[in-house]
Amino acid sequence: MSDAAAPAPAAEPVTATAAAAGQSSQQQPSKVAPAVLVIGMAGAGKSMVMQRLSSHLSENRLKTYGINLDPAVVGDLSFPANIDIRDTIHYKKLMEEHNLGPNGAIVLSLNLFTTQFDQLSNLLAQRALENDFVLIDTPGQIEIFTWSAGGAIICDALASRLPTCVVYVVDTVRCQNPVTFMSNMLYTCSILYKTQLPFVVVFNKTDIVKHDFAVEWMRDFEAFEEAVSRESSYTSGLARSLSLVLDEFYSNLRVVGISAARGDGMNDLVEAINEASAEFERDYRPKLEQLRKEKEAEEAARQQAQLNKFAADKNAGMKVAMNLSDAATAVSAAAGASGSRKAQVKLSKINYGKGSHEEYDSDDSDSAYTPRDGLSYMNENEEDEDDADDDEAEGDEYSTAEEAEKERLQFESFKSFLASQNASSAVAKKPQ
Ligand SMILES: Nc1nc2c(ncn2[C@@H]2O[C@H](COP(=O)(O)OP(=O)(O)OP(=O)(O)O)[C@@H](O)[C@H]2O)c(=O)[nH]1
Numbered sequence: 001m002s003d004a005a006a007p008a009p010a011a012e013p014v015t016a017t018a019a020a021a022g023q024s025s026q027q028q029p030s031k032v033a034p035a036v037l038v039i040g041m042a043g044a045g046k047s048m049v050m051q052r053l054s055s056h057l058s059e060n061r062l063k064t065y066g067i068n069l070d071p072a073v074v075g076d077l078s079f080p081a082n083i084d085i086r087d088t089i090h091y092k093k094l095m096e097e098h099n100l101g102p103n104g105a106i107v108l109s110l111n112l113f114t115t116q117f118d119q120l121s122n123l124l125a126q127r128a129l130e131n132d133f134v135l136i137d138t139p140g141q142i143e144i145f146t147w148s149a150g151g152a153i154i155c156d157a158l159a160s161r162l163p164t165c166v167v168y169v170v171d172t173v174r175c176q177n178p179v180t181f182m183s184n185m186l187y188t189c190s191i192l193y194k195t196q197l198p199f200v201v202v203f204n205k206t207d208i209v210k211h212d213f214a215v216e217w218m219r220d221f222e223a224f225e226e227a228v229s230r231e232s233s234y235t236s237g238l239a240r241s242l243s244l245v246l247d248e249f250y251s252n253l254r255v256v257g258i259s260a261a262r263g264d265g266m267n268d269l270v271e272a273i274n275e276a277s278a279e280f281e282r283d284y285r286p287k288l289e290q291l292r293k294e295k296e297a298e299e300a301a302r303q304q305a306q307l308n309k310f311a312a313d314k315n316a317g318m319k320v321a322m323n324l325s326d327a328a329t330a331v332s333a334a335a336g337a338s339g340s341r342k343a344q345v346k347l348s349k350i351n352y353g354k355g356s357h358e359e360y361d362s363d364d365s366d367s368a369y370t371p372r373d374g375l376s377y378m379n380e381n382e383e384d385e386d387d388a389d390d391d392e393a394e395g396d397e398y399s400t401a402e403e404a405e406k407e408r409l410q411f412e413s414f415k416s417f418l419a420s421q422n423a424s425s426a427v428a429k430k431p432q
Helices: 016-021 046-059 091-098 102-114 117-130 149-159 178-195 212-219 221-229 234-245 247-251 266-337 341-352 384-429
Strands: 035-040 064-068 133-137 164-171 199-204 254-257 369-372 376-379
Touching (some): 035 149, 046 133, 046 164, 149 178, 149 266, 164 178, 164 266, 178 199, 178 221, 212 221, 212 254, 221 234
Parallel strands (some): 035 133, 035 164, 164 199, 199 254
């Protein structure tokens, strides 16, 4: 990607708006150069408009920064370009590699190029401070700007950094047919609504046909209807209906007639671009700022929701541990009520192990329970060894009683054995 210095002469302290519209340099417009996206159907004259506009601005001592986004241009460009898509993307190779036709390869080239567009727009933001206009030529495949992701990325990236407008170039000669005119206007409309950027419609090639008829059709529905009535096709009826719908759309359009070949109407074009740029700052910038803030707020809310979910999951984990502890405590208390302290201690140890999450003796009414690591409740006045000692003492008593009972049973059984033995020997000694 080349980024050579623009060939235009050094700018004098006169603003783009003032020079182009013949105003005083006292009126200070934005110092950031507007980005002008030149869009139009193949053959409408975009490249020639780029060439004429660059030289016209250069003659007025205004600096331009040129960008070529058309990968299919053969040979030298007709305008001075600082950045050329052909330096990074070889569209013929793409055709071969992906088995694509020229249109598909051009759209793919643009889409590939837009993957670098964020970096490019950062560079443009700097260059926009050193230049008066950033001019961008695009391929004739205008579907890039109506439905392809690449067009939207380009427009968003530019508009986020520079005042951006669209110059839509129309071939006036081919618009003389009202149905073709309507077809062109529908494209204009769809690009306007897709890009949402300030718009200038440029009727080119006015050296061949004046664009007055087109302006009249846009301003006066009856004039268009009369032209359409001469057509007898189905589409003429559709064109008539559509012109009614587009009435509102026309009223908000900036329209300029030029001849890129002869250089007619160039001052009007520059003035329209400056107006569109001012419209961007006045109407579009606040909307973009609002959108940016909404997106930031959305992102912040999303992050907060994730944090809340994380915290909720963590609390749920703690609750499970706490519930287990409560259950153990309840059973332990029940066991305590029946007087089996040993059972309580054993239960506590079976559930958690000694010194683990929770240990709590329900029969110590004077206990002060203090949380430990948020999970355990332990009687501060009681030491772990107490339990151990209790276990030992009570364990001793218990085993002695058992043994005594065992001894007693053994003794009883021995006595009954002796008694049975004595009885049998008495029978044996009895004289016959
Ligand atoms: N008479 C006349 N011819 C023009 C004018 N502008 C452009 N042309 C001619 O129209 C043809 C197409 O011009 P380009 O500038 O290549 O058009 P483009 O829109 O860039 O075309 P693509 O690159 O194919 O999209 C060329 O033959 C130009 O000489 C004009 O104002 N008057």
